[in-house]
Amino acid sequence: MRDFIIKFAQTIAQIVTAPMLILFFLSKNKEVIILDVRRWIKIVNNTNESSPIWVNLLYLLSIYSEFRNLYYYRIKQGDSIGFFLTQGFRIFYKQCPSLFIDCNNIGSGLFIQHGFSTIISAESIGENCWINQQVTIGYTTNGRPIIGNNVTISAGAKVVGKLSIDDNVKVGANAVVVKNVPNNCVVVGVPAYIVKRDGVKVKEQLI
Known part of the structure; x- marks a missing residue:
């Protein structure tokens, strides 16, 4: 019933x-x-x-x-x-009402798990990305982020400024990304650093 x-x-x-x-x-x-x-x-x-x-x-x-x-x-x-x-x-x-999308181009397959208090203001976003709640993707006076394909941005993360997040990247919850992130990485922390690259655990600063 x-x-x-x-x-x-x-x-x-x-x-x-x-x-x-x-x-x-x-x-x-x-x-x-x-x-x-x-x-x-x-x-x-x-x-x-x-x-x-x-x-x-x-x-x-x-x-x-x-x-x-x-x-x-x-x-x-x-x-x-x-x-x-x-x-x-x-x-x-x-x-x-609390989800804002302002982007020149968004590839197909963008999944927004929860839109609560989420701002998506990027120069471009690739295909099959995943964005969680309370995420801020925003600009500074220098510009806005460019986000690649198959990128996951977890709850509470901040991605700010003129930078690039390359393909197959996962940004951990509450991380703050202000520098470029290379392909196939997991980043966490404030400011964000790499904890996994190509499936191998590491601890590397972003450049």
């Missing part, structure tokens, strides 16, 4: 959210949105992986306000019509 009620509630929520498909069909970024949907579904509910994309899209839009932020970002990106359309939809389909 409980499972039936949950499923029924989810179905109603998806029906209510259905008008948001208009944005998808008008978007120039359909392919990227589809890749976003596939990654999110794989992470949050892999039992739905075989469902049609539009069903999974509605599922995510109806449940995850963080996904709505990313969705609106995709719709607006490089599209003035999309920008104006999203303004109206945002009145009825709310975003996560």
Whole structure:
């Protein structure tokens, strides 16, 4: 009975959210949105992986306000019509209010686990990145970060200034990154330093 009620509630929520498909069909970024949907579904509910994309899209839009932020970002990106359309939809389909996304380019598959008190202001972000809650990715007078592919930025971390985080990097919880991070590293601490490089434990300062 409980499972039936949950499923029924989810179905109603998806029906209510259905008008948001208009944005998808008008978007120039359909392919990227589809890749976003596939990654999110794989992470949050892999039992739905075989469902049609539009069903999974509605599922995510109806449940995850963080996904709505990313969705609106995709719709607006490089599209003035999309920008104006999203303004109206945002009145009825709310975003996560404490999640801010300001980035010139974000690769497909960005997963935002919790959007609480999170600022994403980078020059660019690669594919299949993962950002947790209370993260600040921000700028100084020198510029903003460039983040590579398959980067995880854990809860409470700060990545600030003109720097690059290369591919396959994990930034530990509450770390403060103010210098470049090379490929295949795990960094922790304040200021951040490398504790693992290419799968081998080390203790190295960032340069």
